[in-house]
Amino acid sequence: MATLPPIANNPDIRFLGALLGDVIRDYGGEKLFAATETIRRASVERHRGLGDGAAIDLELEQLDLDDTLEFVRGFMLFSMLANLAEDRQGFSMEEGAELSAALDRLAAEGVDKDAVVALLDRALVAPVLTAHPTEVRRKSMIDHRNRIAELMLVRDTGMIETPDGDAVEDAIRRQVALLWQTRVLRRERLGVADEVETALSYLRDVFLPTVPALYQRWDRALGRRCPSFLKPGSWIGGDRDGNPNVTAASLTLALERSAEAVLGHYLDTVHALGAELSISSARVGVDEGVEALAEASGDDAPSRRDEPFRRALSGVYARLAATHEALSGRPAARPGRLQGEAYPDPAAFRADLVTIARGLATRGGGALASSGALARLIRAVDVFGFHLATLDLRQNSAVHERVVAELLKTAGVEADYLALDEDARVALLRRELANARPLTSRFQSYSDETASELAIVEAAAAAHRRFGVEAIRVYIVSMAKSVSDLLEVNLLLKEAGLYRPGDSPEAAIMAVPLFETIEDLDAAPEIMRDWLALPEIAAITQGRGHQEVMIGYSDSNKDGGYLTSTWGLSKGSTALTPVFEAAGVGMQLFHGRGGAVGRGGGSAFAAIQAQPAGTVQGRIRITEQGEVIAAKYGTCETAATNLEAMASATLLASLEPVRLSNAENQAFSGAMDKLSDAAFHAYRDLVYGDDSFRTFFRQMTPIAEIANLKIGSRPASRTKSDRIEDLRAIPWVFSWAQARVMLPGWYGVGQAIAGFEDKALLAEMAEGWPLFAATLANMEMVLAKSDMGIAARYAALVDEPLRPFFTTIRDAWTLTHDGLLQTTGQSRLLERHPALETSIRLRLPYIEPLNLLQIELMKRHRAGDEDVRIGDGILLSINAIATALRNSG
DSSP, X not given: OOSOOTTOOOHHHHHHHHHHHXXXXXXXXXXXXXXHHHHHHHHHHHHTTSOOTXXXXXXXXXXXXXXXXXXXXXXXXXXXXXXXXXXXXXXXXXXXXXXXHHHHHHHHTTOOHHHHHHHHTTXXXXXXXXXXXOOOSOHHHHHHHHHHHHHHHHHHTTXXXXXXXXXXXXXXXXXXXXXXXXXXXXXXXOOHHHHHHHHHHHIIIIIHHHHHHHHHHHHHHHTSOOOOOBOOEEOTTTBOTTOTTXXXXXXXXXXXXXXXXXXXXXXXXXXXXXHHOOOOTTTSOOOHHHHHHHHHTOOOOGGGTTOHHHHHHHHHHHHHHHHHHHHHXXXXXXXXXXXXXXXXXXXXXXXHHHHHHHHHHTSGGGHHHHSHHHHHHHHHHHHHTTTSSEEOEEEEHHHHHHHHHHHHHHTTSOSOGGGSOHHHHHHHHHHHHHOOSOSOOTTSOOOHHHHHHHHHHHHHHHHHHHHOGGGOOEEEEETOOSHHHHHHHHHHHHHTTSEEOSSSOEESSEEEEEEOSHHHHHHHHHHHHHHHHXXXXXXXXXXXXXXXXXXXSHHHHHHHOHHHHHHHHHXXXXXXXXXXXXXXXXXXXXXXXOSSGGGTOSOHHHHHHTSOTTSOTTEEEEEEETHHHHHHHSSXXXXXXXXXXXXXXXXXXXXXXXXXXXXXXXXXXXXXXXXXXXXXXXXXXXXXXXXXXXXXXXXXXOHHHHTTOOOOSSOSBSSSOOOGGGBOHHHHHHHHHHTTOOGGGTTTHHHHHHTOSOHHHHHHHHHHXXXXXXXXXXXXXXXXXXXXXXXXXXXXXXXXXXXXHHHHHHHHHHHHHHHHHHHHTOSSTTTTOHXXXXXXXXXXXXXXXXXXHHHHHHHHHHTTOOOHHHHHHHHHHHHHHHHHHSSOO
C-alpha cells in the first residue's frame, strides 16, 4: 500500500495511498503491513497478466481472523481515498457540462439567452434525496473523508500549515489515522430520525452554501439574474411505502429539523452581515426603507446610532430568531438581545432583505448589493424558504385502497368498496370529492393503518400552515395502476382540507402516479389520459400548469431486465407527451433513478440529454439515493459540479433541436423494439422461468448477509416471501454486485444483439442516438466491473444441481461483452473512456482479494461457525466491496 501500480497516475492517490500504508504500519503493526503489501502486489501482478491467482489464495489463507478483518479495513480505506482523489479531479464531470458551455452550444444552434431565461422562468430541476439503503459507510467515516478533502484543498494552495497552525500533511495523516481507528460497521439499524439527520448534514453543510454560489456564477453567464429553478427535495420522513417506521411524528420531525437547519444558516448569515455593513449615515445618505427598518428594530444602542444598516439587521435578526423558535420548537443557538415578531412566511423575510439591498444599491453603482453575502442570502431564501427541501409523501396504492374502503364503510357510504370495479370506484370517489362533508368522525374508531394514514395528511396540513405550501407539494402513489388510485389520495387529502371541492376545486398537494413495472409503463398513457380528462382534475392541473408523473427504474428493471426497462421508460415518456399536449398541461417527469445501472444509475448528464424529445420541457426531478449522495454531494466542490451538470443537461434536453430524422427515429425505434423483446424473454426465462433460480440466487450471492447490514430503516423485502418478485430492487442489485456478476445491468442484451441481423444499424444507433449510446455506455461500465472468474468462485457455493444457471449466465456475459465491442467498434471495454478505464483498473486488484475473503467467510458462516468475527468480517467485506465499486446498490 506504500507503493501503487503504474496505472495509478493520479498524484493524490499516490500521496494518500502512501499515508495509508504508513498508518497501517504504525497502528496495525509491521506484520499486517507486510501481509497487506504482499497480497496487494500479487493481486496487481495478476491483473497485469504477470501472475495467476494461486499466490493470492496462498497469502489469504495465511491470514487469521483478526488479520482478515484488518486487511479488509485497509483495502476499503484505500478505495475510499482513491474515490476522494478522483472526485477532486472532477472525474464525474462530463465534458461540456458547465452551464456556460451549454449556453455556447445552444447559441451555436441559434438559441439565445432570452430563450434560455424564458425556459428557466417556468423550469424546475430538483435532485430529491431519499433514504434508500445503499450507503454502507457510517457518517463518521464520511466526515473524516470530507475533512481530508478540505485539507487537500489547503495543500493545493502550497500552504504548509493549516489556519490552526498544524502542518498540512500531518493533519491529513491524522485524519487517515482516525479513519483507521473508527468503527466501520453500525451497531444499531438506522432509524428514520438517523436518516433525517444524515440528509440534513448534506442539505445544511453542502446545499445551503453551494447553491447560492452556483446561482452567482449562472447570473454572470446569463448576464442577468437567473431564475431560481434549481431546488432540492427529499423523501426522508415522508416515504412510507413499505416502511412502517415513517409516521406523522417522523414527518413533523423532518420538517422541524429542516426549518431549524435553514433558519440557523440564515441567522449566522444575518449576524455576519451585521458585522460587515458598518456603513455610517455620517458618510452616506440612507434609503428611507432602511431607515424605517432601523427605527422599527428597537436597537437603540448609542454605538450604532449612525449605523442604520446594522440597526436594521438587528431587527431582522430578532424576527428571524423568533421564527426559528416558532418553527423548530427550539430557541436560536445565538439568541438576540432584542425581541421581535416571527416572520409569517419567507416572503416577508425576503422583503426586508431586499429593502436593505436596495439601500445599498443607491450608492456606488450597486456593487455592494449585486453580489456578496446579502445577494446569496436573498437567493437562498428564494430556493430554500423556511422548509429547506420540499418533502414528498409516498405510500403504496394498496394501502390507500384499504384505508378508503374503511372510511367509506364506517361513514355508511359503501359497505364493500374493494368489490367495486374501476368505473364504479371512480364514480363513487368523484361524488365524495364533490361533497364538502368529511367522512371521518372523532367519535369513530379506526384501524391502526387507517389512523396512521389520516394522521399523515393532518400532519401535512399542519405543515402547510406552519412552514408554507412549499414544504410539501407532492403525494406519490406507488404501484399506481388506475385513476381510482389517484382519486383515493385526493379523498384522503380532502379529510385534512388539502383538497377543496367547489366550482373551482383546489388541491394543495398534487397526487402523482409512480409507474414501476413494464406493464404499468405500458398502461401509463391511458391512465393519464383518463385522469386529465376528469373535469375537476383538469381545472386543478390547468391552474397549476403541470402534472407530475414518476417513472421507476429499479422495479421495471427487476421485472423485465435492463434493456427492456430502459426502452420501456423511454417509450412510456414518449407516449405520455401527446396525452399532455392534448390536455393542454405541462408534463413534469420524476425519474426514480438509483445508484447502480440496474436501478437507473450512470451519468445523469447523459441520461437527461438522452430523454425523448419533448419530455423534459425544463422540468425534471431525479432521486438521489444511498452511496450516490455522498459521491455527488459529499463536498461543496463535487456538489457544484454535479448540480451544474444536471442543470446544463436539462437546458440542452429542452432547447436543443431534434437531431434524428423521422426515418432514423422510426428505424432506430423499430430496432429497439426487437432488441427489447429478445432481451425481455431471455431475462424472464432466466429469472422467472424456473422456481429454483431464486434458490440459486440466494445461495450464490450474499443476499442473506446483506439483510443484516444496518443501513436503513426499511425492510429488505416487501413480504416474508423469498420470491424475487417480492424482493426490493436494492438488495437484488446489491447482491449481484457483491458477487461481481452485475446481472441486472446487462443480462439479456447479449442474446438480443446476437440475434439481431442488421449489425450495421446497431453501430449507427450507437454512434448517432443518445439514448442507445447512453444505454451501452452504462452497460459497458457494468461489464468492466464484473468478473466471471470471481463469480465462478461464488457459484461454487451453490448446490451442484443448480450450477447450470451460472453456466448460462457466463455464456450470456460473453455474448454481451462481444456484442457491445462489435456494436461500438472497440477492441476492449472502455477503450473510448480512458479516465473511467483507469479508475476501474485501479480498483480491480483491491476488490478481488476482498471477494475471495468474503467467499471463505460465507462458507464458514453457512457451515455453522458462530464466531462473531466471521459475521463481522462478512459485513465488513460487503462494505469494502461496495466502497470500491462505488455505484453498487
